[in-house]
Amino acid sequence: MKSLLEQLPSIVAEGKKEAERVMERAESNYRLGLQTRELVVPSRDSNWQDMFRQKPQSAAPASDPNTLIYGDNLLAMAALLAGSDSAQSLRSKVDLIYIDPPYDSKADYRTKISLSESQIEQRPTTIEQFAYSDTWVEGTASYLSMLVPRLVLMRELLSERGSIYVHLDWHVNGYVRAILDEVFGKQNFRNEIIWTYFGFKRSTTRKFPQKHDTIYSYFKNEDYYWKTQYKPHSAEYLNPHSPSKSLISLS
Template sequence: MPKSLLEQLPEIVARGRQQAEKILESLEGRHRISLQTREWVLPSKDTRDSDWIAAANRQAHLGEEGATDWTNRLIYGDNLLAMAALLAGDEHTPSLRGKVDLIYIDPPFDSKADYRTKVSLPGGPSRPSMASGALGLLPIVELEQRPTAMEQFAYSDTWSGGTASYLEMITPRLILMRELLSDSGSMYAHLDWHVGHYVKVVMDEIFGKDFFANEIVWQRTGAHNDSNRFGNIHDILFFYGKTNSRSFFQTHTPYDEEYIQERFRNAEEETGRRYWLNTATAAGPGPARFFNGELRSPPPGTHWRYSQETIDELINKGKIVFSKTGMPYVKQYLDESPGRPVQSVWTDIKMTKSGAERLNYATQKPEALLERIIRSSCPEGGLI
């Protein structure tokens, strides 16, 4: 009886580690892989100054190893070989091992779909539809563009060995990605229901489940009328750090009017500024603090969330209000609030359906999605 996929997983991860280790061992060898430049993309005049500043920031981030000038790169090829080249480095680019601040991947989803380009050309005797041409009516024949081996691998999301072969493909790549990450780096893997749960188990093994930060649910579209099931309208992103020291920057979404009316119910008579009263305590024990010269202990099992210096400053600014029982609360003003912190369910970013951004590629992701990830997990001047 053949092994189940769950039984095969340990063997798949072990083989993936062996493959990745061979690549890592070869980095110091004479025949290591390097990147070949096929095309230079020069910055336009109006962006040249900002590009120069960005390049200087990258060099400062890399230290002395980054002294050689190098530019942003779009790499065409198998990413397993590309990552081997980036890990090895060459005379033009320092090794990026342990240097990358953020990795986002949008791999195949094991969806059994084929995204290779199809084109329609005049010619061929077998199609009933007709088109008008210079020589009269010609039959239309649909031809499938013959892909290169690399394109077939990249754009045909079908796997001869099923999900097991998909996991065989992605496991060594995830291991090399972890090698590229800095200690404060972050990793996002964008998947869906087809294979995401299996990849999550593999990533727990490679990155460590203690370094798993979030499963993000992204609602990519509106309602679907899926037959015999609930409409499938979301993707998932697995967010990991290489260590617990990963960079993270809180992002926000604007408050809606209903939330403002519900939360910011109070208004100052003199200024009209709207505010709500936030508790000054948090869970966990802590020391007493002085409020207007009186030493106050927090309720049992809690601590004052502010230092004595901050408490004094808030009192001087009139931002602390005492309840009838003497409990202090802190005024949180609407005009000083950046908005709601982004949570793990993202419903405000939709698929790009039209406009200059839309390229009519079936699995294209919106720029706003990438912008949120970058703003949340990449420091200024970082490497992505």
Template sequence: MAELVWKKKQQQTGDTEGSNLATSRPPIELITMDETSEVNNEPGWSNRLIWGDNQDILPALLPLFHDQVNLIYIDPPFMTGRTFGRKEQLAYSDTWNNDIDAYLQWLYPILQTLHQLLAPTGSMYLHLDWRTSHYVKVMLDEIFGFNVQGNGGGFKNEIIWHYQSGGQTRRYYTRKHDTILFYTKSGDYCFHKERIGERRGAQKRNHMRQVVGPNGQISWTIKSAGKLYTYSEDTLIPPSDVWSDISHLHQRDPERTGYATQKPTALLERILLASSEEDDLVMDCFCGSGVTPIVAEHLKRRWIACDKSELAITTTSQRLQQHTLHYPYKRLYTLQAKESNFG
């Protein structure tokens, strides 16, 4: 199998994200929900919001959650060469000094540990863009195993999230999409495309023939391999691997929190509905503005959310507390936690 190689591969250097703007690693702090939360059916379960560095958090979670996480979504730094924050408060550094080796060396052990946390029937969605997605795909093929047939574990889709936004370029085609890599740990995994379909409607699609019934209802027919297939207006069409129906968050979007790299809830709703069940355990170790735990809570999934940024943890915690009227929270509390407290 092909393998991606970079400087210092396999060596644990302790480098943190942003490279040249690395600061002291934050203490590990655990924020949990009341154990009597009505969201989850598992007795004694508390959702976990953890502030700290993934190099500390993920190994600490392994003893209890090895092979237990049903769905992982991560939206790590893209190696943009920028820093992100709000009102003079740094969210995270994504500079890297144009050093792809440092970036890959930082991300590789994180992905290895996430693979260990993933349940045998689990799925992972990794959200990147044009800068590093091709490198990381080869890295994931190494970790999950390369399967060109796609009938076992490993690569399933390269999802293109195409969005409309301002800005044009003169010297190359304008870049208007992100890449979401979809991998599974085995060939036995949760996937429900019927939950995320779009109503077919009366619009002509492909080369189908329109049929108007006696009551005026429109249906569509197409013949394939000698068989005639008929679809009504209410038939659901599952999305392909190009998602252009979900907009990015505009400046005045009511969802916006002010967190620079916030993703829309519709994006996470699609992923969680397709690849998890109620009470499944969902994890996001780059939770940013808190979209993943918010959506997981709404869809009645258990969750673990982590981030190194104090701004991200504050934003997420505030959003969760603001949703107490809409979702069945009991209360939130914080505590200082050592590794042994993660259980």
């Protein structure tokens, strides 16, 4: 049996072919529409006009509402690439993509839901509901086969100044990094961001604990959009410094 590393080239090749089939359907008369289930109108107290201000040049027109899509993102991206009679195709129009896919952790996950009781004096009842499964028929190979075509379609959606951030953990980040290099180009890799967290309940008797996730950052090409982030200095730092030096770069 081939190792996962030996299977990787064929996994990537098959994933690209699947993405090509999706794009061919998007360019044909075939349309996979999105059905509207709910419209959310901002409250009167919210400054909803800010939602449409300071859009990058390649973003959708200010009159277009934000859209929340529920469903398989492969089908959702097919619909976004194809467009419809009421919405233009978003091919090469998305400036930012952030994804937090399953981690191939080989576990099922549940979420806790609170149910209000009819009697006010009683406490809400908490039940567990199935959230999603992170188990794969053929293990990590199946997981990577799922991920490759989706990454290819995301690249098609990205604008020429667009960027993507892929959030992973220790289970598969090495394999996915190699796939990202193939899909987006190794030269377009920009950063490996480490998100640390506390893990007090993790066993340390035979190993160091897992205490961080990884976020890979890629851009579509060299002419990418980037805005340096700042935060104010603390009062302790500013005193006795000049107020004119009240910002610090996070880059």
